[in-house]
Amino acid sequence: MNGTRKRCPICKVKEPVEKYRPFCSKRCADVDLSKWLGGKYAIPAVEPPDEYELMEAVERAQREENET
Ligand SMILES: [Zn+2]
Helix, strand or coil: CCCCCCCCCCCCCCCCCHHHCCCCCHHHHHHHHHHHCCCCCCCCCCCCHHHHHHHHHHHHHHHHHHHC
């Protein structure tokens, strides 16, 4: 029952590389590091598309409200 392979916790897509464990690349390791440093210079991580769609839906609803 060991079917699940570990994935990089940042991009959640690639498998970790020995050199940057538990991350898949230096880029993902940097993203994690910048989070720890307070996020000021954080490269925006991969955003869940759901959130974006939700924002759009809210905007659309507000626009409709203003029209009536
Ligand atoms: Zn990664």
